[in-house]
Amino acid sequence: MNSFTERAIEVIKNIPEGKVMTYGQIAKLSGSPRAARQVVRILHSMSKKHRLPWHRVINSKGEIGLQDHESLQEQIFSLQCEGVEIENNRRIDLEKYQYIPANG
DNA sequence: GGATTGACATCCC
DNA sequence: CGGGATGCCAATC
Numbered sequence: 553m554n555s556f557t558e559r560a561i562e563v564i565k566n567i568p569e570g571k572v573m574t575y576g577q578i579a580k581l582s583g584s585p586r587a588a589r590q591v592v593r594i595l596h597s598m599s600k601k602h603r604l605p606w607h608r609v610i611n612s613k614g615e616i617g618l619q620d621h622e623s624l625q626e627q628i629f630s631l632q633c634e635g636v637e638i639e640n641n642r643r644i645d646l647e648k649y650q651y652i653p654a655n656g
Numbered sequence: 657g658g659a660t661t662g663a664c665a666t667c668c669c
Numbered sequence: 670c671g672g673g674a675t676g677c678c679a680a681t682c
Contacts, residue, residue: 556679575664579678588664590679595663597681609663613670617663627663661681667674 559583560594567608570635571651572644574612581653607631614646 559582567573575588584590595606607630611617618624628638636649 576666579664584678586665586677587679589662589677590664592662592664593680596661606663611664612666615663619663623663659682661679664677666676669672 556582556584556587556590557594557598560587560591561598561602561604564591564594564604564606564609566653567605567651570649572608572610572631572636572646572649573651574610574646576612577650578609608634608651610644614644614650616642616644618642 560578563578563581564573575591576585578591579585579588582591591609595604595609598604607627616624616627618627624642628641631638631644636644638644
């Protein structure tokens with residue numbers, strides 16, 4: 553299955569612990585720099601079918617876009633357990649925690 | 657096969 | 670950095 557999804561899933565799984573990635577990066581690395589929104593769908597649909605570290609995926613502003621306080625806390629908790637500092641319950645220092653792959 | 661979905665990215669101030 | 674409107678695109682139902 554060489555579709556965009558498979559690419560994204562691989563990328564998402566490539567995110568190391570204590571780090572995070574933005575939808576744009578995942579989408580870009582997956583082949584479509586504009587398909588960030590597809591990554592969102594992947595988290596919704598594939599995360600329940602695959603074992604994806606969706607909690608390491610955030611938006612470009614360095615925030616978690618979730619609304620569900622329960623799921624939100626779960627993502628925050630998981631990230632904190634990996635060593636990621638979180639401010640105001642959703643802010644993250646991209647400069648410190650955004651995972652930048654070696655492009656290779 | 658087409659409307660819908662969707663936790664975004666980006667522009668501008 | 671931040672927020673309102675829009676574009677963007679592919680998987681899913």
